[in-house]
Amino acid sequence: MSEISIRADSLGKQYRIGAVLKSYPTLRDSLVRAVAAPFVKARKLLSGQAYGAAGLDETIWALKDISFEVDKGEVIGIIGRNGAGKSTLLKLLTQITLPTEGTAEIHGRVGSLLEVGTGFHPELTGRENIYLNGAILGMHNTEVRGKFDDIVEFAELEKFIDTPVKHYSSGMYTRLAFAVAAHLDTEVLLVDEVLAVGDIAFQRKCLGKMHDVTESEGRTVLFVSHNMASIQSLCNRVLLLRGGRKIEMGPTKEVVGAYMMEQEQAAAVPLNERTDREGSGEIRLRDVHVTNLDPDSPTALYCGAPVRFDLRYEKTGRLGDYSFHIGVHDTFGVHVCHFSTRVTGCMWGDLGGGGTVSCTVPRLPLPEGRYRLEVAVLGEHRVIDRVYDALIIDIQVADFYGSGDMSSQSYAKCLVDHSWELDKDGAAG
Secondary structure: OOOOEEEEEEEEEEEEOOOOOOOOOOHHHHHHHHHHHHHHHEEEEOOOOOHHHHHHHOOEEEEEEEEEEEEEEOOEEEEOOOOHHHHHHHHHHHOOOOEEEEEEEEEEEEEOOOOOOOOOOOOOEEEHHHHHHHOOOOOOOHHHHHHHHHHHHHOOOOOOOOHHHHHHHHHHHHHHHHHHHHHHOEEEEOOOOHHOOHHHHHHHHHHHHHHHHOOOOOOOEEOOOOOHHHHHHHHHHEEEEEEOEEEEEEEHHHHHHHHHOOOHHEEEEEEEOOOOOOOOOOOOEEEEEEEOOOOOOOOOEEOOOOOOEEEEEEEEEOOOOEEEEEEEEEOOOOOOOOOOEEOOOOOOOOOOEEEEEEEOOOOOOOOEEEEEEEEEEEEOOOOOEEEEEEEEEEEEEEOOOOOOOOHHOOOOEEEEEEEEOOOOOOOOO
C-alpha cells in the first residue's frame, strides 16, 4: 500500500475583498451599522454593485472544497489560469496562511519556493539565510554545512554569498531560494511559477534537479507552472483548478489536453473583457492585433513575413517605470521568443491617457504552427498588467531562407537568418 505524503480534505480559503484598515468601532458605530446593513445590501443589489452572496458579504473564495491525496515520491503538476487558486493552495499546504475550512496534511520536512522573498530575512546574508532555513527545518549546523558548498555552487552566487539578500536581484534571490529548497534534507518540495524569474539556462538546471530529487531521492514534488512541456516531462499526475475549484485530477496527458482546450476558449474572449489578468493596473491592455505588412499576402501570417503587433492600452493611474512586452509561446507553453521595449531601449515617457504601442518585426522567425501570445506591461520589479493566452495565431509554412528547403521547420522552435562562407586552405587535395 502506498504511503500518503500530502492529503487535502475539503480545503477552502475565503478572503474579504475591498477591506480597508479602520479604527476600532464604538458601540454607537456598531449599532448604526447593524440597523443600516439590510438597506445597504438592498441598495447594492438594486444598483448592480453586488451579485449573490459574495458581492453582498464582500468576500471571495480563493479555494473551495479541494480534496486530493499525493503518494510519497509522486510529482504532481498544478495548472490553471490566473486566479484559479494555484498559489493559494501551496500557501495553505505550507501554512503560510490558514484555511477557512477543511484540513491539509504534509508528512515530512517541506522545502518550498513560492513568492520571491518567502523564507529569507532581507537583512541577513545569503550564507546566514542558508543556515536559518536549515534551522527552520530542524537541521543541525553540521548537516547544513555539509550541504553548503553544493547550494552555493548550484545558485552560482559565490561572489555574493556574504552580501545581505536585500541587495540581490529577483533572479539571484530565486537561484538561492531554489538551491536551498532542493539541497536541504526535505521530503516534500513545493515549487511555484516564481521559478520563471530565473534565466532560461537556470530554469533548465532547476528542472534537471527536480528530475534528480524525484527519481534518485524519492521526494514528493508539487509543481505549479504555465509551461505545459515542463509539466508533461516532470509530472505523473496533474491537478486542474478553475475559479478556486478542483476541475479534474488525473493522468498528465489527459488533464493537460483539457486545459489546453480551455486556453483556446479563453483566447477567444476580447482582451478588454478578460478577467484572468494580473497586475497593479496603472495601465490596462485593451486589445492586441497582429498585421501582416506584406501587401501581397495581407490576410495570412507566414514564417519570414514582415508583421506588426499593435497593443492598445489605457492609462488609469500614475505611472513610474514601465515597459511593454509580447511573449510568444508554443501550444505547450514553451517560451519561443520575446519582444520588449526594455531590451530595445525604447521609452516614451508620458503615455497620455491611452493609445497604441506598435512593435514591427521585419521577418517573423516562427516556423509553421500555432502560437499563444502573452502581453504585459512590467515595472522594474512588478507586474502592471499581464494576460496569458491573449491571442492565438497560426503561422503558415513558407520558404524562410529562400533556398526551397523547408525541412528545418519540422523541428526548429525559431528560425534565424544566417549565411555561410568557405575559405579553403591552399594545400592541394
